[in-house]
Amino acid sequence: MTDTTVTSAVPEATGPATTRLIVVAIVILVALAVLPHVVDTYQTQLLIYGLLFAVAALGFNLLLGYTGLLSFGHSAYFGTGAYTVAFIVRDLGVQSMELCILGGLLGTLFVSALFGFVCVRHTRIFFGILTLALSQVLWSLAFKFFWVTGGTDGIRVASARLTLLGGLIDFRGPGAFARFIFAYYYYVLVLFAAATAVMWIIVHSPFGKALQAIRDNETRAGFIGIPVRRYRWIAFVISGLFAGLAGILWVPLNGLTTPDILYWPFSGEIVFMAVLGGFRNFTGPIVGAVVFNYLKAYAVASSEYWQLVLGVVLVILVLVLPSGIVGTIARLTARFRGKAS
Amino acid sequence: MTTTIYLIQLLNALFYAAVLFLIAAGLSLIYGVMRIVNLAHGTLYALGAYVTAWVVGSAFGNAVNGTLGLAGVLLLVPVGAIVIAAVGALIEPTLLRPLYARPEEYHLLLTFGLLMIIEDVIKLLFGGTPLSAGTIMDSMGSIPIGFMLYPTYNLFVVAIGLVAAVGLWWFIYRTKFGVILRATSQDRRMASALGLDVGRVYVQAFAIGCFMAGLGGAVGGPAQAAVLGMGVDALILAFVVVVIGGLGSLEGALVGALIVSLVRTAGIQFFPEIELAVLYLIAAAVLMVRPTGLFGRA
Amino acid sequence: MSLLQTIDLKRYFGETRAVDNVNLTIEEGEFVSLVGPNGAGKTSLCNVVSAYLRPDSGKIIFQGEDVTNASVTERVKAGIARSFQLVNLFDDLTAFDNVALAIFSRQGKTRNLAALAHLDGEVNNEADTVLGQFGLAAKRNVTARGLAQGERKLLDVALAYALRPRLLFLDEPTSGVSTRDKGQIMDTIASVVRGEGITAVIIEHDMDVVFKYSDRIVVMHQGAILAQGPPDAIRTNEQVAMILLGSAGPDAFSREH
Numbered sequence: 001m002t003d004t005t006v007t008s009a010v011p012e013a014t015g016p017a018t019t020r021l022i023v024v025a026i027v028i029l030v031a032l033a034v035l036p037h038v039v040d041t042y043q044t045q046l047l048i049y050g051l052l053f054a055v056a057a058l059g060f061n062l063l064l065g066y067t068g069l070l071s072f073g074h075s076a077y078f079g080t081g082a083y084t085v086a087f088i089v090r091d092l093g094v095q096s097m098e099l100c101i102l103g104g105l106l107g108t109l110f111v112s113a114l115f116g117f118v119c120v121r122h123t124r125i126f127f128g129i130l131t132l133a134l135s136q137v138l139w140s141l142a143f144k145f146f147w148v149t150g151g152t153d154g155i156r157v158a159s160a161r162l163t164l165l166g167g168l169i170d171f172r173g174p175g176a177f178a179r180f181i182f183a184y185y186y187y188v189l190v191l192f193a194a195a196t197a198v199m200w201i202i203v204h205s206p207f208g209k210a211l212q213a214i215r216d217n218e219t220r221a222g223f224i225g226i227p228v229r230r231y232r233w234i235a236f237v238i239s240g241l242f243a244g245l246a247g248i249l250w251v252p253l254n255g256l257t258t259p260d261i262l263y264w265p266f267s268g269e270i271v272f273m274a275v276l277g278g279f280r281n282f283t284g285p286i287v288g289a290v291v292f293n294y295l296k297a298y299a300v301a302s303s304e305y306w307q308l309v310l311g312v313v314l315v316i317l318v319l320v321l322p323s324g325i326v327g328t329i330a331r332l333t334a335r336f337r338g339k340a341s
Numbered sequence: 342m343t344t345t346i347y348l349i350q351l352l353n354a355l356f357y358a359a360v361l362f363l364i365a366a367g368l369s370l371i372y373g374v375m376r377i378v379n380l381a382h383g384t385l386y387a388l389g390a391y392v393t394a395w396v397v398g399s400a401f402g403n404a405v406n407g408t409l410g411l412a413g414v415l416l417l418v419p420v421g422a423i424v425i426a427a428v429g430a431l432i433e434p435t436l437l438r439p440l441y442a443r444p445e446e447y448h449l450l451l452t453f454g455l456l457m458i459i460e461d462v463i464k465l466l467f468g469g470t471p472l473s474a475g476t477i478m479d480s481m482g483s484i485p486i487g488f489m490l491y492p493t494y495n496l497f498v499v500a501i502g503l504v505a506a507v508g509l510w511w512f513i514y515r516t517k518f519g520v521i522l523r524a525t526s527q528d529r530r531m532a533s534a535l536g537l538d539v540g541r542v543y544v545q546a547f548a549i550g551c552f553m554a555g556l557g558g559a560v561g562g563p564a565q566a567a568v569l570g571m572g573v574d575a576l577i578l579a580f581v582v583v584v585i586g587g588l589g590s591l592e593g594a595l596v597g598a599l600i601v602s603l604v605r606t607a608g609i610q611f612f613p614e615i616e617l618a619v620l621y622l623i624a625a626a627v628l629m630v631r632p633t634g635l636f637g638r639a
Numbered sequence: 640m641s642l643l644q645t646i647d648l649k650r651y652f653g654e655t656r657a658v659d660n661v662n663l664t665i666e667e668g669e670f671v672s673l674v675g676p677n678g679a680g681k682t683s684l685c686n687v688v689s690a691y692l693r694p695d696s697g698k699i700i701f702q703g704e705d706v707t708n709a710s711v712t713e714r715v716k717a718g719i720a721r722s723f724q725l726v727n728l729f730d731d732l733t734a735f736d737n738v739a740l741a742i743f744s745r746q747g748k749t750r751n752l753a754a755l756a757h758l759d760g761e762v763n764n765e766a767d768t769v770l771g772q773f774g775l776a777a778k779r780n781v782t783a784r785g786l787a788q789g790e791r792k793l794l795d796v797a798l799a800y801a802l803r804p805r806l807l808f809l810d811e812p813t814s815g816v817s818t819r820d821k822g823q824i825m826d827t828i829a830s831v832v833r834g835e836g837i838t839a840v841i842i843e844h845d846m847d848v849v850f851k852y853s854d855r856i857v858v859m860h861q862g863a864i865l866a867q868g869p870p871d872a873i874r875t876n877e878q879v880a881m882i883l884l885g886s887a888g889p890d891a892f893s894r895e896h
Contacts, residue, residue, distance in 0.1 A: 124445055124446070124449075125449070129577070129580045129584075130625070133581070201753060201754075202753075204757070205754055206750075206752075209740050212736075222712060224802060264573055275450060307458075310457055311457030314450065315451055315454040
């Protein structure tokens with residue numbers, strides 16, 4: 001019996017499938033590009049959050065979906081990216097967003113390389129707990145060293161003081177916020193598209209295949225000559241960088257950087273996004289992040305027991321819909337197509 | 342004079358170790374029998390603390406003549422543990438059992454979801470302000486050690502920890518149920534083929550593990566007050582304990598709890614800012630040198 | 640210079656002497672069968688040589704170099720590959736991807752994260768060729784999990800073969816397969832291996848297969864080499880017949896299976 005459809009995590013992108021993929025991607029990008037002209041500032045702002053969380057979820061899923069490593073501590077890299085930017089802006093007076101991105105990525109690189117080195121030496125359960133523990137260490141540091149990090153008051157970064165594209169676009173004067181959101185949306189959109197393209201190439205590269213081999217059978221991976229631990233570490237660092245980039249982009253939008261983004265529930269949200277969208281598909285995390293973002297925006301308003309809702313949905317997903325939104329749709333369309341032909 | 346201080350600190354460490362042992366032993370037991378890591382374990386400990394605090398608080402408030410006998414109050418302490426055991430007995434067959442055939446990511450995800458649910462249930466039931474069962478502590482008075490007074494309650498907790506350790510050991514190695522438990526943990530299919538009801542063993546083992554967590558919360562709670570977020574901290578500490586001691590080992594949980602507790606007590610004295618980091622460093626070091634822990638099986 | 644030489648190789652598991660002072664030599668181009676009753680130490684020996692297990696003492700010399708302390712990946716790079724008795728595949732990848740991965744790894748391309756795997760024509764063609772050699776061309780796009788047992792055993796061997804090793808260890812490649820398919824599978828494997836002159840050591844229980852294909856048979860018993868020699872010598876060796884079949888006599892082996 002052959003079940004060639006959804007069991008493979010990534011559908012083979014060859015020939016007509018690739019063209020279809022590119023066409024769909026272009027259509028979506030065009031739709032996204034047109035959006036700020038048709039909706040108001042709040043909706044645009046909301047979608048920016050969705051896009052940058054999608055970048056974080058995409059990075060997270062390189063570890064879970066492709067390498068088989070479940071991290072409960074990705075808030076650490078998001079938070080490192082964010083706090084590095086906050087420090088750069090507050091203490092060094094940097095205004096260029098590009099410099100912030102560079103600095104933030106360097107900070108995230110250091111932390112994820114260090115944490116990754118410690119974590120990837122271990123089996124899945126210990127890996128998960130270690131990632132959680134290390135992120136808690138960072139959180140407790142941000143909390144305790146409040147004279148550096150601002151503690152629970154956080155660090156303020158005013159979007160009005162930042163510049164995009166090396167100073168070409170600034171946000172002084174009246175109507176600054178709306179102009180900022182408008183310009184920042186396209187800025188983030190471009191970075192989101194670039195990040196997605198980069199991740200797509202990575203998972204379809206020989207390295208990406210090697211990661212999947214490690215996920216499926218780490219013993220055999222070693223026996224065909226793949227350096228398992230080293231590749232896991234590299235995947236970890238890449239994953240952390242994506243989360244860090246998301247954190248960097250989050251700072252100007254949110255305005256205030258607090259230890260909450262280092263705290264474990266935030267890691268849980270990233271996990272949830274990937275599982276909701278479907279962690280065995282490339283686009284799953286993107287869909288999951290965007291859907292989750294809207295869910296949160298509209299549900300938080302109506303309930304202070306947001307975590308309860310999240311937990312219940314996660315439990316239901318795991319028991320009933322483990323392939324998530326995208327995975328389930330893929331399975332249904334395959335079955336439908338199978339019946340039709 | 343300083344010997345008194347050191348003695349007090351040692352007793353504090355033993356107190357903390359007793360609580361940690363209870364939590365870690367429960368975690369280790371569940372893993373040893375079922376190969377399940379319950380990420381909500383620390384949160385169950387927290388729930389135990391809250392339930393006990395609430396029960397004790399209500400008891401003291403509603404006692405007819407204002408004073409319940411000390412024995413009566415002490416009998417209330419395990420109530421929290423029993424409630425948690427019941428919760429566990431509900432969770433295992435309904436939520437965890439469907440996942441045994443699936444890769445382990447699934448049960449990690451599910452128990453993480455449970456963690457989030459229970460954390461908010463605590464908030465829902467008991468509100469956001471810390472609850473205290475300190476009245477038990479007060480009613481037990483204190484005994485003089487050197488020139489200082491030390492809460493008798495803490496010694497009571499250390500005693501409970503010892504009793505639990507011995508009791509658990511006797512239960513696992515000296516009773517018929519313990520044999521069944523060990524058989525099932527070693528080879529589930531074989532045990533089933535021999536006619537053992539694996540499902541019943543699992544739910545019982547899980548309930549016992551949860552009972553331990555709840556008991557840890559019940560006895561530890563009065564000394565520290567139940568606060569939101571204590572669950573995850575407890576989970577991580579319990580993990581540090583089983584990393585050092587070895588996952589699935591009872592002796593490991595005991596030794597690990599002692600080590601972690603001593604380090605933590607010393608750390609708070611001398612390096613209060615980074616005591617958490619010191620513990621993680623030790624755990625990371627142990628993981629690197631001896632990944633299965635001091636007493637663990639591979 | 641022999642291709643492989645083990646010197647006083649030992650591996651114990653407590654009291655059990657899985658590999659007990661084994662001195663085995665494999666010459667280039669040989670097709671050697673490693674036989675023996677269950678528990679003789681055949682798989683343990685294979686595990687030690689392929690670095691799945693560390694020896695307690697002794698040396699392993701491969702192509703003149705001491706590889707005793709080399710890791711799994713180092714040994715693979717040196718040219719030792721193995722297949723597994725209990726099939727060890729990348730279950731969620733297609734048969735094609737499984738083989739292609741071995742080739743990517745061999746060519747050192749797995750560190751490449753900036754190129755698309757399916758665009759590498761050289762690797763793709765070779766992967767298809769290998770699949771064809773093992774009769775799996777039709778199942779190219781089927782995930783490994785969805786293959787039949789016999790196909791999975793073939794794929795397991797194909798993975799090791801795709802590494803183009805100097806020495807190929809095959810651990811019971813036909814075990815767990817129905818009798819009808821055994822012969823076909825072994826024929827396929829043998830034609831590929833012998834056709835390219837790859838040095839191979841095969842752990843086997845099926846003596847018909849062993850006698851048909853081997854240049855040399857090595858009989859192990861209780862961790863040590865009991866006897867070795869060409870098929871005719873082993874066939875008439877009474878001690879071997881005793882160990883393997885429990886009875887001696889010139890017709891002992893022809894009654895087998």
